[in-house]
Amino acid sequence: MLRGPREYWAWLAALTFVIIVGAASYIEQLENGLVVTGMSDQVSWGFYIANFAFLVGIAAAAVLLVIPAYIFHRDDIKDVVLVGEGMAVAAVTMAILFVIVDLGRPDRLWHMIPVIGSLNFPVSLLAWDVIVLSGYLLLNLAIPFYLLYNRYRGKEPNFRLYFPFVVIAMFWAISIHTVTAFLFSANPARPFWHTALLGPRFIASAFASGPALIIITLQLVQRFAAYKVSRSVIETLALIMTVAMQINLFFVGAELFTDFYNEGAHAASIHYLFLGLDGYDSLQPWIWFALALNAIAVVILMIHPLRRKTLTLNIACVLAFVGIWIEKGMGLVIPGFVPTPLGEIFEYAPTSVELSVSAAIWALGALIFTLLAKAVIAIEQGRLAERAT
Amino acid sequence: MTANSGSGNGGDKFDQARRNFLRGIGLGTAAAVARPAWGGQTFGDAFAEFFQKNYQRMSAEEIEAALERIERKAKRRYEVDINCENTPPQEGVVFGYAINISRCKGYRDCVHACVDENNLGRDSQVQYIRVLQMDNGDSNLEHSEHYYDPETVPVEGKYYLPVQCMQCDDPPCVKACPVDATWMEPDGIVVVDYDWCIGCRYCMTACPYWARHFNWTEPEIPADEMNPDTHYLGNRPRPRGVVEKCHFCIQRTRKGRQPACQEACPTGARIFGNLLDPDSEIRYVLANKQVFRLKEDLGTEPKFWYFSD
Numbered sequence: 267m268l269r270g271p272r273e274y275w276a277w278l279a280a281l282t283f284v285i286i287v288g289a290a291s292y293i294e295q296l297e298n299g300l301v302v303t304g305m306s307d308q309v310s311w312g313f314y315i316a317n318f319a320f321l322v323g324i325a326a327a328a329v330l331l332v333i334p335a336y337i338f339h340r341d342d343i344k345d346v347v348l349v350g351e352g353m354a355v356a357a358v359t360m361a362i363l364f365v366i367v368d369l370g371r372p373d374r375l376w377h378m379i380p381v382i383g384s385l386n387f388p389v390s391l392l393a394w395d396v397i398v399l400s401g402y403l404l405l406n407l408a409i410p411f412y413l414l415y416n417r418y419r420g421k422e423p424n425f426r427l428y429f430p431f432v433v434i435a436m437f438w439a440i441s442i443h444t445v446t447a448f449l450f451s452a453n454p455a456r457p458f459w460h461t462a463l464l465g466p467r468f469i470a471s472a473f474a475s476g477p478a479l480i481i482i483t484l485q486l487v488q489r490f491a492a493y494k495v496s497r498s499v500i501e502t503l504a505l506i507m508t509v510a511m512q513i514n515l516f517f518v519g520a521e522l523f524t525d526f527y528n529e530g531a532h533a534a535s536i537h538y539l540f541l542g543l544d545g546y547d548s549l550q551p552w553i554w555f556a557l558a559l560n561a562i563a564v565v566i567l568m569i570h571p572l573r574r575k576t577l578t579l580n581i582a583c584v585l586a587f588v589g590i591w592i593e594k595g596m597g598l599v600i601p602g603f604v605p606t607p608l609g610e611i612f613e614y615a616p617t618s619v620e621l622s623v624s625a626a627i628w629a630l631g632a633l634i635f636t637l638l639a640k641a642v643i644a645i646e647q648g649r650l651a652e653r654a655t
Numbered sequence: 656m657t658a659n660s661g662s663g664n665g666g667d668k669f670d671q672a673r674r675n676f677l678r679g680i681g682l683g684t685a686a687a688v689a690r691p692a693w694g695g696q697t698f699g700d701a702f703a704e705f706f707q708k709n710y711q712r713m714s715a716e717e718i719e720a721a722l723e724r725i726e727r728k729a730k731r732r733y734e735v736d737i738n739c740e741n742t743p744p745q746e747g748v749v750f751g752y753a754i755n756i757s758r759c760k761g762y763r764d765c766v767h768a769c770v771d772e773n774n775l776g777r778d779s780q781v782q783y784i785r786v787l788q789m790d791n792g793d794s795n796l797e798h799s800e801h802y803y804d805p806e807t808v809p810v811e812g813k814y815y816l817p818v819q820c821m822q823c824d825d826p827p828c829v830k831a832c833p834v835d836a837t838w839m840e841p842d843g844i845v846v847v848d849y850d851w852c853i854g855c856r857y858c859m860t861a862c863p864y865w866a867r868h869f870n871w872t873e874p875e876i877p878a879d880e881m882n883p884d885t886h887y888l889g890n891r892p893r894p895r896g897v898v899e900k901c902h903f904c905i906q907r908t909r910k911g912r913q914p915a916c917q918e919a920c921p922t923g924a925r926i927f928g929n930l931l932d933p934d935s936e937i938r939y940v941l942a943n944k945q946v947f948r949l950k951e952d953l954g955t956e957p958k959f960w961y962f963s964d
Contacts, residue, residue: 299895300854301872307781310859310869370854370869370896373705377834377853384709384835384851392833392857454953455827455863534797607950608785608818608865609797 270640273490277636281629288626291619292367300370302619308612309603311368313620316595317627318364320475321357322446323468323594325402327476328354329439330506336432342496346484348413348646352638353483354406354439360631362399367623391449398442405435414645419652443468456602458535467517468594473510475590477503478583483635485580493643504579508567511586515564518557518593535601543605548613553597559589696731700724709835710848710887721850722887729892733876737883739891742909744842750903750958751843751930752914753940754817757963758924761786761808761815768919769819772904773890774882776874783868783901784819784916819916820845820866820901821949821957828858828867837898843930843958844903846888852897859898863950864957867900903927930958 295302305312331350334340366372377383378396387393409431416423447468450459481503488495522540525533537543542550566572566582573579605611616624644650696704707713707721722739729737766784775781787799791812799816809815826845829837836851837858859867873895885891886906893899904914908927917925928935940946944962951957 299870299872303871305871307859307865307868307871310856365855368855370856370898371852371894374834374851374853377709377836377851384712386833386835389830390833390857392831392855396833449857453827453831453861455861531795531797602860605797606865607796607863608787608801609795609799610801610865 278633281633281636284629285626285633288623288629291622292626295367295619295623296372300368302617304615304617304620306612306614308606308610309600309614311599311603312614313596313616313624314364314368316599317624318361318368319446319450319468319598320591320595321361321364321631322399322443323472323590324476324479325354325357325361326439326443326469326472327480328357328406329436330473330477330503331480332432332436332439334502336429337436340502342498343502345646346487346495346499348410348642349484349487349639350480351406351410352635352642353480355403355638356631356635358399358403358406358442359634360627362403363627363630364624365395367627391445391452394445395442395449398438398445402435402438402442405431405438409435410642414642418645418650440469443472450598450602453602455607456535457532458539458602459598461521463517463521467514467521470510470514470517471590471594474507474514475587475594477507477510478587478590481507481583482580482587485576487639487643491639491643493647500579501574504567504573507583507586508564508573511560511564511567514590515560534605538604538611539597539601543611546604546611546613548615549597549600552592556589556592556597559585560593563589696728700727704728704850707850709851711835711838718887725885725887725891729881733878733881733892735878735881735883737881737885737891739885739887740906741887742906744840744844744909747929747931749841749843749930750822750908751928751937751941751960752822752903752958753926753937753944753946753960753962755924755926755963756814756816756961758922759786759815759817759920760922761788761803761810761813762921764919764921765817765916765925768915769901771880772882772907772915774874774876774885774892776870776872776876776893777880778875779870779872781868781870781874781899783866784817785865787816787818788813789816816961817916818864818866818949819959820903821864821955821959822901822903824956824958825954827861827863827953827955831857831861833857840888840905842909844888844905844908845900846902846905847897847899848888849891849893849897849899854896854898856898863953863955867898869898870895 303312328350331343331347335344335347366375369375378385378393380387385393385396387397409428412428413423444465447465450456451461451464454460481500484495484500487493521536525536529537534543538546539549539553541547563582563586566578573582600614604613641650703720704724708717710718713721718741722741725739726737729735763786766782766786769775769783770777773783775783785801787796787801788803788810789799791814803810822843822845824839824843826839829839829845833855834851834853836853837845837847839845854869856869859869870893874893876892881892882890884906886909889902889905904912904916908914914927917927926937926940928937930937932938940962941960946960946962948957948960
């Protein structure tokens with residue numbers, strides 16, 4: 267984990283720098299309160315929760331490696347499944363941190379712990395999210411740890427011991443993103459989110475943005491860690507991503523049709539998002555930009571020669587990742603608050619503190635992934651093993 | 656900064672050392688400059704407050720200790736002697752409210768009386784009541800004017816719709832709270848334990864009436880404007896980073912008084928009373944007037960009605 271070439275150390279140093287800057291911003295937020303953010307009583311969730319919603323999707327998408335690796339016994343994917351689970355660990359950690367930095371009283375976090383605190387389970391959807399996210403984190407730490415530890419000891423892992431947990435982790439992955447979608451869709455007070463389509467939309471967009479990130483990351487791992495990633499893995503992920511992107515765009519279209527064909531009061535938020543409302547339209551350029559990115563990405567992915575070519579595939583991955591980050595991050599969270607339930611229109615934009623803290627959390631996630639991936643690869647390649655006595 | 660009364664003779668010196676220590680570890684620097692350390696508390700009080708239980712789980716003694724801590728804290732922070740009580744709900748009482756919108760003229764006296772009564776932060780400009788100016792013939796909230804400011808009210812062709820917490824009988828905010836920091840009391844008032852709320856603001860997301868407000872910053876109240884008669888679940892000074900809302904002036908109504916907004920209304924548009932008392936004025940209104948509730952289709956069962964003459 268600690269040995270590496272100069273680029274490796276430069277990468278770690280850059281991440282650490284971003285984390286330190288963000289930590290200073292977070293201290294500023296702790297000292298002055300959430301008033302240093304752009305949030306208000308009108309728009310009471312912002313950039314933090316937007317990133318949270320997106321990252322839970324990335325975490326869930328690791329299951330796309332887990333299923334073919336463990337259920338269909340694809341050996342090529344089995345070689346990289348632990349890297350995918352490392353990404354899930356990093357993404358869940360980021361998601362949890364994004365909720366924590368959004369809290370007005372992080373000092374009272376222990377109130378969520380059952381028995382000593384009072385977790386409102388099973389009534390509160392947020393309580394559900396606490397349980398599924400921490401459970402997912404544990405599963406994605408425990409399974410790879412067990413497999414790697416056996417590998418390190420040079421022993422064969424006990425299939426009957428770990429396989430049940432793999433199955434649980436698969437369903438758990440779907441549950442984390444479903445629960446996160448329900449967190450929003452459970453609110454009749456917010457018509458923009460109050461749609462049964464939100465859960466499916468979350469899963470579809472996660473299965474597009476997740477593979478996009480995994481494809482890019484695997485190539486980086488191959489390049490910098492000299493770890494062989496089979497081309498067939500990339501191709502499988504690209505295919506999944508293509509289908510998921512198409513479904514996601516179809517869902518977006520279905521929402522647009524339902525809201526706009528007979529435009530009722532429920533359509534105010536989506537009107538604000540896509541067209542602006544009473545002259546307020548700060549999200550409008552972003553959502554059209556995101557849709558354009560997604561549309562270009564899906565076209566590239568649907569043309570077979572372009573999808574098979576590394577350069578164009580990578581372009582599609584970056585476009586889809588950014589497009590979905592906007593669409594289901596800010597594009598999902600903010601319009602839920604505009605207009606307010608009393609019809610007031612009040613806009614939101616993140617402050618430098620929010621941007622800096624968020625950048626730090628992303629950097630921390632990248633740092634966690636880098637360190638995990640390095641350890642995993644060292645053990646997988648047999649470079650790190652218990653010496654025979 | 657005044658000497659810390661809690662730590663005796665060496666208070667100042669001790670305070671200084673403590674502040675330096677805090678500064679050294681990079682915490683509480685703002686607190687040290689602006690007011691005494693530990694958020695204006697002695698270490699013992701800060702410690703006890705940190706480990707304080709959820710109100711619903713506290714014993715009578717623990718509540719008593721919490722009330723005394725709240726009074727000491729107010730004394731240190733605002734230099735005001737407040738009296739913080741824990742008046743229980745009365746038997747056979749469930750409160751309800753009805754507003755006669757043909758009488759409301761949009762004066763906003765209720766809004767300001769509420770700010771004074773409930774020790775709302777003056778800088779943060781939190782207000783529990785929002786009076787909406789609406790066009791005659793239009794009841795679409797999205798067309799409402801929130802910040803109307805004409806020379807005189809009422810404005811010709813407009814009517815006024817005051818909105819505050821509806822004290823729903825099936826409150827979505829209570830379901831949303833991940834830590835049971837908000838609940839409905841036996842007298843029907845939805846309350847918040849400000850010492851238990853973690854500030855996630857999910858309840859604000861769940862509320863269809865925009866009745867919940869967050870302390871984005873430390874609420875500032877001038878000492879001479881502090882209302883010293885307070886209730887744990889009501890108008891006691893709130894900390895930063897927690898959610899608050901209208902509680903039907905629990906500190907008054909549990910003692911048989913009317914809420915401040917009702918008393919302040921110059922037109923008599925506000926009818927407040929016990930829904931379980933068949934002889935109450937509010938029951939008369941419900942029985943004899945054509946009433947409606949806001950967003951009734953959401954199934955939240957507000958205990959807050961509107962009617963007109």
